[in-house]
Amino acid sequence: MKSRVCIIDDQRAILESMEMFFRLRNWEVATAADGPAGLALVESFRPALVILDIRLPGLSGLEVLEELRSRFPELPVIIITAYQDMESTIRAIKLGAFDYLHKPIDVAEMDALIRRLEQTRQARSQKEGEVPEPEAGQSDPQPLIIARSRKMKEVFKVIALVSESRVTVLIQGESGTGKELIARSIHYNSPWKDRPFTVMDCSTLVDSLVESELFGYEKGAFTGAQETRKGRLELTGEGTIFFDEIGELPLNMQGKLLRFLQSGEFVRVGGNQPIFSKARIVAATNRDLTKRVQDGKFREDLYYRLKVVTINAPPLRNRKSDIPLLTDFFLRKMGAQNIAKRKRLSPGALELLLQHDWPGNVRQLENVLTRCAVLTPDLVLTREHTEACLQDAPHSLRLEAPEGSREDFERDHILGILNSQDWHLGKTCAQLQMSRPTLRARMKKYGLKKATVPLGANDFKKEQGNSIKPIRIG
Numbered sequence: 171m172k173s174r175v176c177i178i179d180d181q182r183a184i185l186e187s188m189e190m191f192f193r194l195r196n197w198e199v200a201t202a203a204d205g206p207a208g209l210a211l212v213e214s215f216r217p218a219l220v221i222l223d224i225r226l227p228g229l230s231g232l233e234v235l236e237e238l239r240s241r242f243p244e245l246p247v248i249i250i251t252a253y254q255d256m257e258s259t260i261r262a263i264k265l266g267a268f269d270y271l272h273k274p275i276d277v278a279e280m281d282a283l284i285r286r287l288e289q290t291r292q293a294r295s296q297k298e299g300e301v302p303e304p305e306a307g308q309s310d311p312q313p314l315i316i317a318r319s320r321k322m323k324e325v326f327k328v329i330a331l332v333s334e335s336r337v338t339v340l341i342q343g344e345s346g347t348g349k350e351l352i353a354r355s356i357h358y359n360s361p362w363k364d365r366p367f368t369v370m371d372c373s374t375l376v377d378s379l380v381e382s383e384l385f386g387y388e389k390g391a392f393t394g395a396q397e398t399r400k401g402r403l404e405l406t407g408e409g410t411i412f413f414d415e416i417g418e419l420p421l422n423m424q425g426k427l428l429r430f431l432q433s434g435e436f437v438r439v440g441g442n443q444p445i446f447s448k449a450r451i452v453a454a455t456n457r458d459l460t461k462r463v464q465d466g467k468f469r470e471d472l473y474y475r476l477k478v479v480t481i482n483a484p485p486l487r488n489r490k491s492d493i494p495l496l497t498d499f500f501l502r503k504m505g506a507q508n509i510a511k512r513k514r515l516s517p518g519a520l521e522l523l524l525q526h527d528w529p530g531n532v533r534q535l536e537n538v539l540t541r542c543a544v545l546t547p548d549l550v551l552t553r554e555h556t557e558a559c560l561q562d563a564p565h566s567l568r569l570e571a572p573e574g575s576r577e578d579f580e581r582d583h584i585l586g587i588l589n590s591q592d593w594h595l596g597k598t599c600a601q602l603q604m605s606r607p608t609l610r611a612r613m614k615k616y617g618l619k620k621a622t623v624p625l626g627a628n629d630f631k632k633e634q635g636n637s638i639k640p641i642r643i644g
């Protein structure tokens with residue numbers, strides 16, 4: 171059965187071009203030129219999607235949207251707006267519009283939007299139970315990148331282009347900007363999406379283990395190698411292998427990875443037979459690789475080999491127009507996952523979020539909202555609630571020591587989080603909202619190892635039970 175779309179716009183030219191766009195893509199189309207006619211049409215035609223002009227004669231687009239949301243809460247509505255309508259656009263997004271298109275309408279953008287709509291629909295049907303927590307090495311769910319800023323639309327375009335090929339991609343960006351989501355998105359939009367997506371977290375693997383993890387080993391290669399084992403490269407087959415924090419890859423492994431990238435071949439540890447692999451390589455870094463190259467920590471030839479195509483994940487402060495949409499998404503997600511009842515932001519709260527600079531980017535925004543939704547009993551989160559949560563959120567460490575020195579407190583705080591995360595550096599960084607190099611430097615400074623005991627064990631436990639324990643997400 172064909173999908174149905176209703177287009178509500180008073181400009182004949184837009185109605186006609188939109189109608190043509192959808193008919194060419196095999197949709198059934200019905201059109202209306204004003205709000206009341208549009209509402210009646212939706213009632214009788216029962217479309218899967220509505221395209222709605224925000225400026226309409228009679229009933230305004232926003233009023234129509236509000237009416238549609240209350241009568242058909244599940245029905246996605248895409249708004250058509252002009253650049254000068256930013257305020258009503260934000261209101262429309264807050265009212266629950268799926269997304270918006272700027273006039274003049276760009277066909278590629280429109281196609282991307284329809285694709286994202288499909289993704290959302292799939293994700294929703296998946297979400298009935300719970301959203302599964304992705305794990306390295308397993309087949310993971312299709313990721314959902316929520317964004318509508320120009321900057322992220324550029325990123326979407328590059329994702330669409332590169333996912334058709336097997337070219338190596340390097341994703342650069344600050345912590346929490348969504349680099350891993352982008353990597354997953356490249357994989358799950360590719361023709362090889364049914365093959366594995368494997369994560370190699372270069373910063374959490376012990377140096378000596380990297381090689382056998384990646385390439386596998388032959389029986390007897392080292393003490394304890396009782397049988398031959400395939401590495402992640404081999405297990406990934408024609409899928410994608412994601413090198414997270416590639417800047418941290420040990421130098422000797424950088425040479426071996428380069429050789430693989432050039433020849434498609436590698437050798438298992440302790441073996442001598444070259445093995446061929448078609449795995450596609452995507453890498454990410456939140457560090458300046460050119461600087462690592464200058465410092466002699468990263469091979470220049472590997473850097474050039476990796477950066478054939480680069481994607482820069484923009485920091486959230488440079489694309490604040492994504493904040494209303496992200497906020498809405500995270501609040502819904504918390505509702506769906508039963509973390510907190512479905513909450514709304516007051517206009518003042520949203521304004522505050524829009525003013526903030528978000529050094530921890532999208533991850534920090536999600537943390538703040540989670541904290542706020544969980545700690546606030548009211549259904550509407552006000553500016554005051556949000557302000558308190560922003561101040562509390564662990565985007566950096568809380569350094570006001572309850573007792574003892576500031577450093578002792580910091581040491582125990584980091585240790586506590588490391589223990590609660592089973593010493594998974596990636597998760598610890600996420601929870602502390604701290605970059606990996608900083609975490610490593612702190613671990614070195616305080617000599618933190620698995621067996622380390624907290625200095626003020628009792629104080630720390632007490633604090634953890636109260637306000638300092640960061641909220642776990644997802």
Ligand SMILES: Nc1ncnc2c1ncn2[C@@H]1O[C@H](COP(=O)(O)OP(=O)(O)OP(=O)(O)O)[C@@H](O)[C@H]1O
Pocket residue numbers: 314315316317343344345346347348349350351352455456483496532533536
């Ligand atoms: N555009 C987005 N839409 C929805 N969720 C997002 C978006 N960007 C980031 N997130 C969420 O924010 C968190 C951080 O994203 P991700 O792990 O991809 O960032 P990263 O750039 O890899 O960070 P790091 O450098 O710290 O590893 C994740 O929970 C992710 O789901």
Ligand SMILES: [Mg+2]
Pocket residue numbers: 349350414454
């Ligand atoms: Mg990451």
